[in-house]
Amino acid sequence: MLAAGLAGVGLAALPRSAKAQSGARAPDAPRSGGASVAAHRVEVPMPHGGVTAGHPLAAMAGTRMLMQGGTAADAVVAAMAVMNVVEPWASSAGGNGFATCLDRRSGAVHSLAFTGGAPRLLDPQVDPAALDHGPKALTVPGAFGGWIALVRRFGKLPLSVLLEPAIGYARDGHPLDPSIALFIARAQKTLALYPSSAAIFLPGGKPPAPRSIFRNPDLARTLQSLADAETKALKGGADRDRALQAAYDYFYTGPIAQEFARFSAETGGWLRLDDLKSYQPRWDKPVTTNYRGLDVFCSPLTSRTGLELCEQLNLVEGFDLAALPPDDPRFTHLLIEAIKVAKADVYKYAADPRFSQTPVEALLSKAYAAQRRKLIDPARAGVYPEGGTPTLAALPARKFAARDERTRGGDTTSLSAVDADGNAIAVTTTVGGGFGTFLVMGSTGILFNNGLRLGSTAPYAGHPNMRAPGKVPLLGNGPTIVLDKGRLKLVFGSPGGETIGQTQFQFLVNAIDRQMPIQAAIEAPRFAFDADPNFYRPGAAITVQAEDRFSPAVLEGLTAMGHRIEPVGPYAIGSVQGIMVDPSGTRMGGADPRRMGYAVGY
Template sequence: MHRRTLIAVGLSLTLTFAPLAAALAASPQPAKGEHGMVVTAQHLASEVGVEVLKKGGNAVDAAVAVGYALAVVYPNAGNIGGGGFMTIRFKDGRSTFLDFRELAPLASTKTMYLDKDGKPVKGASLDGYLAVGVPGSVAGFETAREKYGTLTRQDLMAPAIRYARDGFVLEQGDVTSLEGGAARLAKDPAAAAIFLKPGAKPYATGERLVQADLAASLSAISNEGRDAFYKGPIADGIVKASAEKGGILAKADFENYAVRELEPVTCNYRGYEITSSPPPSSGGVIICEILNVLEFYPLSYLGAGSAQTVQIMVEAMRHAYVDRNLALGDPDFVDNPVEKLLDKNYAKEIREKIDPFRAGVSQELMPKGFGESQETTHYSIIDNDGNAVAVTYTLNGSFGAGVVAGGTGILLNNEMDDFTQKPGVPNLYGLVQGEANAIAPRKTPLSSMSPTIVAKDGKPFMVIGSPGGSRIITITLEAIVNVVDHGMNIQEAIDAPRIHHQWLPDTVYIEPFGLSPDTEKLLASMGYHLDLADATWGEAAGILVGGKSLAEIEKGGGGRYNGAIDSRAASGEAIGY
């Protein structure tokens, strides 16, 4: 039988019969909570967030406390030396977005990572102080607390200070993370003194990690507020170390740092309202663009993991990532075509370009003249009143630039790699980006971070997000689709095997054992290049309201809050009360 006929017959059959249950490995049951839920990548941080809620704090209070706690107990991604985004949906249905992403230093130049021949210098945007953007996490947490929190800074920072000063006992997941970063951390004496034992030996399970310098820095912030970080000895120490070790950070970079409060991106998918991150994140725009394309197709009937579903999703991703990589950037520097990309008619134009019988070709979408880490972390929180917060923040690569300014205890980011070093040259995550994301002083690099809140009929329905570099967008997207279209419960939706396409390279990345051999053969016969190599696929953290799945929500009585931490997360936990 001709290949096209075979696929068309398969499509007809899938539309004729009810969808089969997703072929998933058994997932644990979601955590339950009636009054609140906190889901983070480190169990101690989850406990901190729940205790804040129990004491009467709201979701923003808990998010701030968790952010500071993760800086201590999850040092490969939790931070006060990096930056991120916070999406907030208030109990009355209003929403807002805080951008506390890192900024390019004042001394930055467009060609700062190129050699005399115009070629990228290997490692220059990833390693050491030249890779460091101006950190925003402290300013972000303080802005959130001051505007929308209810508890004092001292109350919210006390757990983090305690864990840094007294230490915390390392579990296997913590040790695995430290071992993974050992070689990188050993290159910086200040970092090695904290995260490695004498002789550059890694810590073992059951041992206690104490971070005295970080405790002192956190205590200073607790006592004096953001000025302790941006105008006092902490900034002085970081600037001094940067000057001594080849960086370009200046005191004015810290003194001039400001958080931006922006309107979130919103869209509607099958009656669900998506609220997510606007530029300088590409996350919300591209999630909505892809969902607008998918909305036309009967995904629930095609089935999770079928060749037809995968093909449709890959083509939607291919077209959306062209827009992501070439059109979007910091809104203070770039006129982002958000309205166009969110238009349902634009999605229709994309659908008309999709051939249902063969793979698209990324090179054919290349504009004329055209020449983030897996170690981000995300957490989701909802409180008794229905206030919901989604936070994604990062050092970029695992343990960031791998450097600590002596005496501060603060790991610093390598976020400058998220800029376009040179149009057409891939970054750490293989993203090929354009001029809109070129380096400029005080500019924010384009991000994929996608802290997202979904509502239904004016009420919170889902809180979701993940780390994963360029895959953050597709990880978050697939969790939503798995719940809304495929009927999975929140834990299954997060644990389900993932796919990813980002325009260039023209490759469909598939999680190991994510698709059946028959599906892989069908996709290959359509012209898709499949990459089944093992890789980090994020650590999503999600909450579903009213039941663990759509079916349970429709029946009622499924429990108010249902939390799930990715089974890929070694030390995370969802805790409700």
């Protein structure tokens, strides 16, 4: 009553025009409401920090860690663990990925690769169809090692605290998102091939209903055992670092590793205990370029997207994109052509640097971009080109002959976090194609990455990225950080397999050249193209898929320029999760409505 009385006094003191907040003139009144929605998500303020992730429960789990005094590293590990539970078709502790990390105190940006290679028993002559799913398709699991590496270097909280939300959702259940229920239903036939997978994803022999309570008790037990390994070490007098190592060892040499190896051998796979023991996540320098005065940092090899994104930016820097109206077809045309040129270069050279040399510095030089920019006709669509020769050590002519050369798709998830101290981390993690190998590894509840499939590996003998024992296949993951004179401007990433580099490129152009706020830059219509049979082959047929929110004038103009356009759904390509910082230091989180993305700040 007191609050109501004071509210009435406040209203009486306001000028008459201010009373439009109620009644027929209120912003949400039917007759005065907006004719269109500017954005399907609101920008989320993050004055103390926050997380934006591919699922609301993951974003909330990460933000809970921040509110308990944790760092950005603690937040992304808690969020990744929850994504393992709530978005299992794209995320797993047995998957792979990259993280890009800003250490605010030093101002340095670091890259972490948690990418496993092919088992040492791999037969390189295997039929590619055997690598789509099943026990022979898997790479060594890297993600859990990445979780430990992140919190050992940049975290504060115990692993048991970080895993608690994921353990609870896996043990007690959570309402299954309708899109995940749909993916399970689509994958039913393949999941049913493997009893350990069917037991979790097809309870009672049927896909779970949308919004039904979904559980993964085996995964809950696995995550709890990892937390218990840390707790036992702490009780035995170990410091934080040694306790985290105890959890790492439990996964890579202890009972979990032994179950992985047993199940692999039993089902005809190549993974053995030695593969798991020899794995290590890898810290490295990110690839980088300067775009219109901003420093862009992205993942190095064995990510192809870092190279792709930086070269694309170098190519379009030679055009005044800001001077072109958004509805001018030439704007989108220039982006399409830059992607073609960059992909041709990346797919010619990129591979595991332990097995072959990739001319990274030359590919990302401004001089090379000026040379390759000559391939871009501002008025006509070009063919998918041959990769360039950025150094004198050009590759020999390649024979394009393979019994199977069609690229398989990939599915990923991405999340970003900023903490109270200004540290920022973007992570993109994956199981490869949807549901990865489709094979839950024994009693662990964990799916692995099918990273040996075509696309992540080259189909042509002699190519640097041809599969081989121990070699790490290429990923499309490219979490990105942008600095403005040393200060954080953007931290973001996107899932989407082959479309990741294309999505992130368009988002950056929206944010930098068009100067859009983060949510508008995320929600703007996007395109992505694919190559038939693949991006390794010069002259491949290119079809541009364009979200149907592009204006008819843009699509007609692109068609007139010679592009083959295929309209797709209005929100169909990529799923950017990111945080933008303005010059005043205000941090705003954005999340993509194309999936379940959500941002949570505090």
